[in-house]
């Protein structure tokens with residue numbers, strides 16, 4: 413049977429797992445594997461991961477959002493999350509928020525009807541709402557290291573998108589997994605997002621780390637580290653005045669925000685989605 417999830421080898425021992433419009437990563441070492449993010453929890457992710465590796469598994473969340481931590485309940489082991497994101501995780505797992513998430517994905521599916529299914533065929537909202545809310549967590553903080561055997565992943569705190577966003581640095585493969593913490597169109601307008609200056613400091617911190625490619629939470633492309641220069645340029649030279657006023661999201665119907673570009677460098681395509689109060 414064709415699987416709902418799709419895997420792709422990024423480099424030997426590192427797979428992206430696509431499905432539900434979010435990207436997870438599975439990193440396989442000699443004696444452990446690590447899954448970075450779980451997704452909404454519509455499909456059988458745990459079964460899919462088992463088809464790829466039998467090794468004992470660490471499950472780590474980049475942050476607490478509905479599209480990254482919703483399938484945690486499928487795993488028997490505790491999941492690792494930064495304590496600063498526990499509150500947003502609980503909020504995102506409420507019935508009302510799950511309904512909003514369901515609506516948002518269905519809306520995306522209607523617009524991009526030619527995409528693969530974002531929700532498995534026949535899977536219902538009632539099934540989704542009945543998923544248990546996992547409370548089986550262990551905290552992770554800056555500098556903690558997951559040793560998988562021959563490959564390690566070090567936790568890097570990157571507050572901005574959410575207060576407890578983390579990235580994982582893999583020195584052996586020279587990769588940095590960023591979740592939603594930094595990308596070409598970062599969302600900083602959410603109630604839980606930090607001020608823009610905190611996000612700028614996170615980028616500058618990651619720029620000092622030794623790696624070649626960055627892998628994000630919604631795109632399976634490995635981007636060269638130099639993209640961080642563009643992300644920092646737009647964050648530091650944000651043209652809020654000329655920013656495009658966006659329609660409020662399903663999740664945050666009361667928040668007005670703009671998609672802003674760099675005031676200094678018109679060739680820079682990176683954007684920051686931000687509200688006035690986060691400037």
Ligand SMILES: [Zn+2]
Pocket residue numbers: 475477573592
């Ligand atoms: Zn997010």
Ligand SMILES: [Zn+2]
Pocket residue numbers: 434477479480592629630
């Ligand atoms: Zn996300």
